[in-house]
Amino acid sequence: MTRTIVIGGGIAGLASAALLAREGHDVTLLEARAELGGRAGLWDTDGFRFDTGPSWYLMPEVFEHFYRLFGTTAAEQLDLVRLDPGYRVHFESDPTPVDILADRAANIRLFEKLQPGAGAALDRYLDSAIETYDLAVKRFLYSSYESFRPFLVPDVLRRLGRLARLLLQPLNKFVAGYVSDPRLRQILGYPAVFLGSAPNLTPSMYHLMSYLDLADGVLYPQGGFGTLIESIAAIARVEGVRIVTDARVTAIRVTDDRMIAGVSYVDEAGQTVRLDADKVVSAADLHHTETELVPADLQTYPQRWWDKRVxxxxxxxxxxxxxxxxxxxxxxxxxxxxxxxxxxxxxxxxxxxxxxxxxxxxxxxxxxxxxxxxxxxxxxxxxxxxxxxxxxxxxxxxxxxxxxxxxxxxxxxxxxxxxxxxxxxxxxxxxxxxxxxxxxxxxxNSWKGGALGPAHTLRQSAFLRGSNVSKKISGLYYAGGTTIPGIGLPMCLISAEILLKRMRHDTTTGPLAEPLPARPVPPVTEPSESARQQS
Structure with a gap:
């Protein structure tokens, strides 16, 4: 069995470990802190329980797909409720807040009330957002970009002109082509923040995000997002993943011929442990992984690369x-x-x-x-x-x-x-x-102390964001919000699936078939005659 170490017990690390164990890898996950979850952490005190990170449950079909890969469903794992209103917006310039509802038609009526003609404009905007979202899921989000040949298909080729415009035009200008009311422009531009960016820096391709809150709705898992982490950790354990907390990785070890040898980590007692492996997946911050854990001469993304990033x-x-x-x-x-x-x-x-x-x-x-x-x-x-x-x-x-x-x-x-x-x-x-x-x-270990990761600017989106495999060390891979496809809990789940596809050299662009085959059972080897005699 392939011995694989996953660094980081956030959602991407747990999902990666579960998928690789299902594939037949012998997986050990090392988490530096005492608790799992990474950015999706918890704080309990005096009867209050706080999610310390992500709090929006968007793209529910991504979570559903991940669970179905393991033969279960989101309904079986989580107690999801739909929020209505999905959210409220308070404006400095207007004392009356605006409630965004869980129904597309209701939001169209709301826009029309705030600006005559904006209802029909939102209807067109959402049609565009849904079309772009569907294309992204089918052709881009689940791609490792190992090969560009799968993109040479009719539904992509006939949209090349439109895709180019969506990539080159910033979101704020795209939005301005639909509505003029400043409040509505802010509502349509705010999704850029989910991507760690600003409306004037984010490609208008990401107007697809408005489909998620204005048409698809916002959900919430009762008990908080810790229940989501617990469910994925439980799946990983069922698949055979060994999860070790209070294990701070200090180095990724490499052989003289540039192949993965394993990692070194400091355990709960402060002792340094060397763990051998055939493959290492770092779901930790990519900047930390490359500039702190990898030997300087073998860094795919050295500091000079980061100096040019946002x-x-x-x-x-x-x-x-x-x-x-x-x-x-x-x-x-x-x-x-x-x-x-x-x-x-x-x-x-x-x-x-x-x-x-x-x-x-x-x-x-x-x-x-x-x-x-x-x-x-x-x-x-x-x-x-x-x-x-x-x-x-x-x-x-x-x-x-x-x-x-x-x-x-x-x-x-x-x-x-x-x-x-x-x-x-x-x-x-x-x-x-x-x-x-x-x-x-x-x-x-967040780069610059950022809360999310590299911003989704044009130069930091899709294949320009970077690869999820080292170019210099055989057997080193990456997962999580700081690599492809990007920021957010759904993107982190997708990054784990892209990781598996990369290891398989699967260049297809859509989600994997559900469910995944059952975990391979190691063959039982009959003892030799001499071994039986010795016993």
Whole structure:
């Protein structure tokens, strides 16, 4: 059996380990921290439970497909509920918030109400988004780009002109061709943030994201996203994966002829362990993998490569336990400043600075899930986009973070309080924790302390994002949000499937057939006559 080590116990590492074990590999997964999940982590305190990372369940068919590969379903693994409204948007320039609903027709009526003619425009926009999304899933998202021959097919060739325009035109200009109301432009442009980018930097190809929230709807797994991680970890264990936590990999070992030899890691007791392997999959941050774990002369993506890349934003996370209920907020709430172009410029510009006020995101899962907060309390998670800069500092509990991080948190609480009409919000805080870019770098080895990974700009999308296999070390592969196809939980699941396809030299562009064949059973070898005599 092929001995394979997977580095990283986030969703991509767990999914990769499960798929490879199903394929017949002997898999050991090493996670540096005591808990699994990576960016999709958990924090429990005083009866509150916080998801410390992803909180949007989009592209449900990707999760469903992954589960069906193992002969199960999302319904069997998770308790999913549809959010309606899907989310609420608060605008600096307008005291009346806008609720995005779970129904396409309702959202078309909403757009028409906010701007005459915008309903029909949204209908056309969503038709384009769905067509682009379907093509992306069929031809691009599940491709390893090992060969470009599979793209020379009629449905791609006849759309080459349109695809070129979608790649070269930024999302903000594409959106402006459909609607003029600033609020609607922000709603259609915001998906760029899910991709770690800005509307003026993101190719309009990604307008396909609007299909997900405006037509397909937003789901939530009861119990939080930790239940998703638990379900995939359980699948991996059933497939035979050995999961080792508190195992911080310090080096990927390579033979003299540039083949994988294994890894070295530090265990829970502080001892260095050498583990041999035939293949290594790093689902850790790609920058960390290449610049810290791989010998300098064998780096496919050395520091000079990263110096020409654009990081997605950093983030200040603010987790708050609140007494009482907050009817002014939905499960998901977005707060958009009037000049959000300035916000993005401060994050991605040549002279980065912290936006104030900031366009920020608030999640209140207690609106949907009674298990995440004590009775009579609310659970709030705030995300403030900031430049990816570790010098902004660390967060902490009850105000113990760096001065800069705590001031950003204070400003976010005040902004939400004022814009949403919750005058006593700060006085009702009973639990508080902050996380800053330095925490992302220290805890997750995140490049520049970014919250997401490389931004989805034109030069960092599809095959231009990089490969999921080392060009210099035979047997070294990559998975996760920092490699193809990109950022987000669904993309991480797809990255695990692309990894398997790469190892198989499968150049097809669509999802694998469901279910996968059962895990091969090693043959039972009859002992030799001499062995029987010795026994």
């Amino acid at each position: 990081s997605g934003p950093g983030a200040v996370l603010v987790m708050l336990g609140i007494t009482g209920e907050l009817p002014q907020l939905q499960h998901h709430s977005l707060f958009f400043t009037t000049d959000w172009g300035k916000n993005f410029g401060q994050i991605f510009g040549k002279r980065p600075s912290v936006p104030s006020p900031a366009s920020l995101y608030v999640c209140m899962p207690s609106a949907t899930d009674t298990s995440v907060a004590p009775a009579g309390h609310s659970n709030l998670f705030m995300l403030v986009p900031v430049p990816p800069d570790v010098d902004l500092g660390h967060g902490g509990i009850n105000g113990a973070g760096s001065t800069t991080i705590e001031l950003i948190a204070d400003a976010a609480i005040e902004q939400v309080s004022r814009w949403a009409g919750i005058g006593d919000l700060a006085d009702r805080v009973v639990v508080r924790r902050t996380v800053g870019p330095a925490d992302f770098a220290e805890d997750l």
